[in-house]
Amino acid sequence: MFLIRPSNIVIFIENGEIVNMFWVFFGLLFIWIILLIDFLQGIRRIPKLEHTVPSQASELISVIIAAKDEETSIHETLQTLANQKDVRCEIIAVNDRSSDRTGEIIDEAAALHSSTRAVHIDHLPEGWLGKNHALKKGAELAAGAYLVFTDADIQFEEQTLVKAITAMKAEELDHLTAAPDLKARSFALRGLISYFLFGFGYLKRPWTANQEKRRGGMGIGAFQMMTKSCYQKTGTHEAVRFRPDDDLALGQKIKAAGFRQKLVTAKQLLSVEWYPDFKSALKGFEKNAFAGLNYSIPLSLFALFGVLISQVFPFIFVFIGSPSVQIISAINILLLFCLYGLTTRSFTNYPWWMIFGLPIFALLFVFMLARALILTWIRGGIEWRGNRYSIKELKQFFRNSEEDHR
Structure with a gap:
């Protein structure tokens, strides 16, 4: 059974283990700081x-x-x-x-x-x-x-x-x-x-x-x-x-x-x-989603839950958490906005204020990824430009390609 108690933000999991959201968000802080430093160093190497x-x-x-x-x-x-x-x-x-x-x-x-x-x-x-x-x-x-x-x-x-x-x-x-x-x-x-x-x-x-x-x-x-x-x-x-x-x-x-x-x-x-339009984007995502995650179901599930925990939950717990959790959530959000804003400015011509849509866009991504994975599983592969390609063949070619790459 999964239960959230907002008073102290403790999540009870079925096996009896207790995970405090403060420490989850505290760990995420280090991840976002490392990614932000990596981005700032890396983006300087990309000329116009x-x-x-x-x-x-x-x-x-x-x-x-x-x-x-x-x-x-x-x-x-x-x-x-x-x-x-x-x-x-x-x-x-x-x-x-x-x-x-x-x-x-x-x-x-x-x-x-x-x-x-x-x-x-x-x-x-x-x-x-x-x-x-x-x-x-x-x-x-x-x-x-x-x-x-x-x-x-x-x-x-x-x-x-x-x-x-x-x-x-x-x-x-x-x-x-x-x-x-x-x-x-x-x-x-x-x-x-x-x-x-x-x-x-x-x-x-x-x-x-x-x-x-x-x-x-x-x-x-x-x-x-x-x-x-x-x-x-x-x-x-x-x-x-x-x-x-x-x-x-x-x-x-x-x-x-x-x-x-x-x-x-x-x-x-x-x-x-x-x-x-959005319908075309959904169709295009069906082709690339699983490939981008190396045709791995565990990696795909990790991506789904990882996005929810790291990029949606902070926007929830900043309002319902204890003071310590609210503060750590707010710092996570600030770092997310910084990294998201720098990426948007570097690779697009979009206005800076789009960063405030981050939790909405993250939820849209979760929906699109889940939809693509379910459709790929039901069809046994992907459909693109009038052709159907077996997931078994795609995975086998990917494995062979990676072995050659190494």
Whole structure:
């Protein structure tokens, strides 16, 4: 039996053990302090691509895009790429079995711009996710010494590629990945984005991409520029063919292989609408939630209860606890706001006052994660872009990939 007695905030658990919430929150204080220090040290290592002074590049850059049912966004993406200045680039747009006008739009762009090449795929081989297969097929046709993998809904400012190639050459990088401006139409969606970035920051520590050690690493699907030799030596998308988190997995493999990698922000140079509405966000989360937790049920349950205890309970006990518990809860909340606010300011263009929605966004996250896990369990896998992928196959590929990574 689970009972909370607000007078002294003692929780009675069925086996008779007693846990005082003061000590729970006291322990959390040290965790948030360590994470805050780690963030402050790490974020200084992530430069802004906007600050790069561009120099004209003669090298050919091959931009590869995978598009499936992207008729509402692909035209603008291709147009912003065709408008890039001071670089030589070819655009390889891969239509991956689309059922809408995506293929027609790509063909029209190819007819209008000589730099754009249309590729059409009508079959997905077994053991592949569609996007990963399409990107690999596009890369096989690339003539450039530098490759850029991006999504079909990204908008590029006209100097994005020249600044990226300038940074690559100046620092002798093998891999450059950039965080875009994530746009959202509603307060709830902006809150979810900022909350995901908050959790992603302290779990994945993205600044490890900019450290010399081989541990960690980062890859962001909106923009990954790499040398062709780096891509080939890392195993191409073949190495992540069954990973829903292919961008992160590829970035981590590049880092583990000893290549020079860098993460930058590019909020003024790249932008994307995260999801058009909350329903779409729920659908997208079904694909990534379990993958982000290594397909582990214990880890997923730990994440659910961990978020509730560390990021929701302090907002409750600050009102109903004893004076000592209220004080320690308030300090926890202050540290949470600091870390959440710094993450939001560093990776988004959202207003600072969104930090006050933290407990609401945390509860939304718990709901979305629980929903995704239940649906994945009921279906026996994930459904994405018209295809179903078995959880057994996904887990096995993940284990094999991790063994290769080590």
